[in-house]
Amino acid sequence: MKLDIRFPIxxxxxxxxxxxxxxxxxxxxxxxxxxxGINVNLWWGLVLAVAGALMLALSRMGSxxxxxxxxxxxxxxxxxxxxxTGD
Numbered sequence: 001m002k003l004d005i006r007f008p009i010x011x012x013x014x015x016x017x018x019x020x021x022x023x024x025x026x027x028x029x030x031x032x033x034x035x036x037g038i039n040v041n042l043w044w045g046l047v048l049a050v051a052g053a054l055m056l057a058l059s060r061m062g063s064x065x066x067x068x069x070x071x072x073x074x075x076x077x078x079x080x081x082x083x084x085t086g087d
Contacts, residue, residue: 004062010055017048 024042032039 004059006055006059006062010052010057010059013048013052013055015052017045017050017052019045021045021049 020041022045024039024045027039027041029037029039
C-alpha cells in the first residue's frame with residue numbers, strides 16, 4: 001500500500017477554503033474596513049479551495065501510474081521471461 005499525502009492535504013485545503021469562503025460571503029462588510037474594503041476571507045478561501053482541488057487532481061492522476069515491473073535477465077518483465085524459458 002502506497003501512501004499518497006496529496007489526497008488528505010487536498011481534502012483539508014478544500015474544506016478549510018470552503019469554510020473560509022462561506023464565512024467571507026456571510027460576514028458583515030464593515031469587518032473589512034481595515035483591509036481597504038477587500039474581503040480577504042472570501043479571496044483566501046477561494047485560493048485555498050483551488051489549491052486543494054489541484055492537490056486532489058494531482059493525487060488522482062498520480063494513482064494512475066502503473067507500478068514498476070521487475071525486469072528479467074533478457075530485459076523483459078520477469079513473469080514474461082519465465083514463460084519463454086520454459087522453467
